[in-house]
Amino acid sequence: MSNASLFQRATAVTPGGVNSGTRGLPEPIVWKDAEGAYMVDAEGKRYLDYHAAFGPIVLGHNHPAVNAAVAQAMTQVDLTGAGTTELEIRLAEKVVEHLPSAEMALIFGAGSEATYMAQRLARAVTGRVKLVKFQGCFHGWHDYLLMNVISPPEKIGQKDPASAGMLPEAIDNTLVLPFNDSDALEQLVTTRGHEIAAIILEPIPHNIGCVLPKDEFVQALRRVCDERGIVLIFDEVITGFRHGLGGYQETLGVTPDLTTMAKAIANGYPCAVLAGRRDLMMRFSSAGGDVMVAGTYNGHPVATAAALATIAELEDGTVHKRIFRLGEKARRGLQEIADRLDISMTVAGYGSVFVPYFMTGAINRYADLLQNNTEADTFFRSEMTRRGVFMLPMAMKRNHVSAAHTDADIDRTLNVAEDVLREMIARQGLR
Numbered sequence: 001m002s003n004a005s006l007f008q009r010a011t012a013v014t015p016g017g018v019n020s021g022t023r024g025l026p027e028p029i030v031w032k033d034a035e036g037a038y039m040v041d042a043e044g045k046r047y048l049d050y051h052a053a054f055g056p057i058v059l060g061h062n063h064p065a066v067n068a069a070v071a072q073a074m075t076q077v078d079l080t081g082a083g084t085t086e087l088e089i090r091l092a093e094k095v096v097e098h099l100p101s102a103e104m105a106l107i108f109g110a111g112s113e114a115t116y117m118a119q120r121l122a123r124a125v126t127g128r129v130k131l132v133k134f135q136g137c138f139h140g141w142h143d144y145l146l147m148n149v150i151s152p153p154e155k156i157g158q159k160d161p162a163s164a165g166m167l168p169e170a171i172d173n174t175l176v177l178p179f180n181d182s183d184a185l186e187q188l189v190t191t192r193g194h195e196i197a198a199i200i201l202e203p204i205p206h207n208i209g210c211v212l213p214k215d216e217f218v219q220a221l222r223r224v225c226d227e228r229g230i231v232l233i234f235d236e237v238i239t240g241f242r243h244g245l246g247g248y249q250e251t252l253g254v255t256p257d258l259t260t261m262a263k264a265i266a267n268g269y270p271c272a273v274l275a276g277r278r279d280l281m282m283r284f285s286s287a288g289g290d291v292m293v294a295g296t297y298n299g300h301p302v303a304t305a306a307a308l309a310t311i312a313e314l315e316d317g318t319v320h321k322r323i324f325r326l327g328e329k330a331r332r333g334l335q336e337i338a339d340r341l342d343i344s345m346t347v348a349g350y351g352s353v354f355v356p357y358f359m360t361g362a363i364n365r366y367a368d369l370l371q372n373n374t375e376a377d378t379f380f381r382s383e384m385t386r387r388g389v390f391m392l393p394m395a396m397k398r399n400h401v402s403a404a405h406t407d408a409d410i411d412r413t414l415n416v417a418e419d420v421l422r423e424m425i426a427r428q429g430l431r
């Protein structure tokens, strides 16, 4: 079966043929297999995968130890819907053991559920309604935080809800600041701190590639939240476990009040966590508190077993060492090629993540990325994908190295990238 004919069936019964608004591709691909660092489409074409399903795949696709743990769980227990399982107890214990901010943890199925519960809890414990987020950060699809992610230039500094149908009150009550701007933060908190329930951020805004936080900015965040009784939430849905079992908070040395994690914590299985201070977490209705928490599939044995197996693979540190080294190799290699070919490119990244921006100059916040040559960025990714190196053809998206990638895979990627960039110079005059 061809990709095109299968995809035609998809579009007849699924809006746009895909089950998420960010999964559309310029040329339809229907995936058949995924193993290690590779994915195979319906026509048998193999792709080296850097998309990693937006980040969950940290060990490699179809990882044998994760699969074995899932299979084992399935022989023992499925969904019980009352009480708990030993798997859930063990996962919460592991999160508390590894994540600096975690005194207690709740297990959900998706990152959006965890950020939704985090903001509800913050509003309940503070009795305030306003949330503060940062331009360029994404925290899931619910109304409370779905604003100002990849905004057009004229919407920066304005309300930019990312969907029709959102509740006007939710839009009104979410305030947006520029990332890494301590002055703007201080100013807002000084005038409106008494209204603010929570400040939420991706400690590295990976939804716009990779923008590293300034130390002074994260210190200011912790300080103003302490001074004003604001709940500080780190959304580590991408960074959690991908950058270390202690999340990026461990590297920063700044401990938030609440943390959300998903994606890489279960290597592709639907598992998310909300963790944080005991006094806050005890407000949830599961502990007899007044903040309702629910979810039929929360703590599902399959996802929980996958998370435990993923943690077990990550615990001795060799996976992170390997993916950080390969990530650095990809970043350096791409930057070297761009510099040699005299192309305006900045290869950003951290750990296993690399992001080639088609621009030069400082990158401290979303507005800086308006310099990115979106057309060149998207073309480069589409062409890499056409040549069997799958990079999501959407500007500024991250590439992720997994433990299944090899030095030879990175070498091949760099060779293909050089060919594509040379062609872009010859055909489009890219500089």
Ligand SMILES: Cc1ncc(COP(=O)(O)O)c(C=O)c1O
Pocket (backbone or CB within 6 Å): 054, 109, 110, 111, 112, 113, 115, 138, 139, 140, 141, 202, 207, 235, 236, 237, 238, 262, 263
């Ligand atoms: C930082 C961040 N938070 C939350 C979410 C929402 O997670 P999910 O898609 O699992 O609902 C995402 C998804 O991309 C994310 O990147």
